[in-house]
Amino acid sequence: MLALDPCSGSAVITNPKTGEILACVTYPGYDNNRLANNMDVKYYNKLASDLSGPFYNKATQQKTAPGSTFKLITATAGLEEGVIDINTTFNCTGVFDLVDTPLSCWLKTGHGILNVVGGIKNSCNVFFCNVAYKLGINEEGNWSDSLSLGKLQSYAKMYHMDQNSGIEIPEATPQISDQYAIPSAIGQGTHSYTTTQLARYVSTLANSGTCWNLSLLDKLTDTNGNLLEDYTP
Numbered sequence: 530m531l532a533l534d535p536c537s538g539s540a541v542i543t544n545p546k547t548g549e550i551l552a553c554v555t556y557p558g559y560d561n562n563r564l565a566n567n568m569d570v571k572y573y574n575k576l577a578s579d580l581s582g583p584f585y586n587k588a589t590q591q592k593t594a595p596g597s598t599f600k601l602i603t604a605t606a607g608l609e610e611g612v613i614d615i616n617t618t619f620n621c622t623g624v625f626d627l628v629d630t631p632l633s634c635w636l637k638t639g640h641g642i643l644n645v646v647g648g649i650k651n652s653c654n655v656f657f658c659n660v661a662y663k664l665g666i667n668e669e670g671n672w673s674d675s676l677s678l679g680k681l682q683s684y685a686k687m688y689h690m691d692q693n694s695g696i697e698i699p700e701a702t703p704q705i706s707d708q709y710a711i712p713s714a715i716g717q718g719t720h721s722y723t724t725t726q727l728a729r730y731v732s733t734l735a736n737s738g739t740c741w742n743l744s745l746l747d748k749l750t751d752t753n754g755n756l757l758e759d760y761t762p
Contacts, residue, residue: 548741548762695742
């Protein structure tokens, strides 16, 4: 509704300590009051034809590639598999070229020498491509795309990226990338998640490992305030 044609987005805010959703917003929104009781038909028709799709809950139903947010899973895999540690460094020259299809860093001039902390801080594509490459070195010392991708998929599943978030309204089914290990390591490939699913993943990072099933509900009480059901995640 800001004359941006079309403009859309979503945001989900959680309490990572409890799994409770504090806000779940899809944009653009609309005035429910004009669609209740005596419906404003003209208003409804305007919403229905809007290219930004205001009736579509983008927080729970629109899937997109996670991009650099996925790099923390790649870091987890590299550290847990022992192919890197806190002191391991890679030199980012601006291009990763150890595979047939080179991949550029977002900083064309390169970040220089980084360890995993610097890789995360700078969101360096080349650093995490190198981690994925080391994850794919087999016992013969050769690079295997499928080996690397399999390890990335395994750690993504540990964060429940293959499952819906638990939210009590309809949600699209997530997809962990099943092609191209190197771009998948930086959140490209065929990754596809909703905002709610990414919010649960980030909550798991924030609380150091507890993956809650997210909930919009707190509790159900009767008219006297007596607890009938507790929806604590």
